Amino acid sequence: MNHPLFRVFVYGTLLTGESNHHVAKPYIKQMKQGKVRGWLYNVGAYPALVLDSEAEEIIGEWFSVTEEGLKRMDWLEGYEENRIHNDYERVWVKDVSGDIEGFVYVYSIEKVEGLEKIECNSWREFKGK
Known part of the structure; x- marks a missing residue:
């Protein structure tokens, strides 16, 4: 029986080798490098992305x-469908x-x-990896 797969672009702590990768790892059937357009912000222990079609390319992975x-x-992302106040929203995006x-x-x-913009557009680079 085939089960549906969902593509998700990750750009922070869910990236391969990062602190929360273990949350997704057992469920990843395929991984591919990718980029979306937007801006990264430093929330402290993790980044936040704001999409912007006119912005820089954000480096990440497609799971x-x-x-x-x-x-x-x-x-992990504090998202619940139909909830008014989520930590993050889950939206549809195209790779560049x-x-x-x-x-x-x-x-x-x-x-x-009020958050610091991550100018290098890569969470790993920002963290010094």
Whole structure:
């Protein structure tokens, strides 16, 4: 029996080798490097993304995960469908290549007010990895 897979773009602590990768790892069926357009902000122990089609390319990875994997990632990101006040929102996005699209967890522009913008557009580079 085939189970549906969900594509999710990750750009912070869910990246391969990062602190929360273990949450998604058992459910990843495929991984591919990718980029989306937006701005990263430093929230402290993790980044936040605000999408912007006119912005820089944000470096990350596309995971194809099972439904359980998506649920675990929703939990980690503080996202619940139909809830008014989520930590992150899960929205649809296209890779800059145009070859792949899927979900990504984002902050609203209002939530990043006062946060440091990550100018290098890479969480790993920002952290010094």
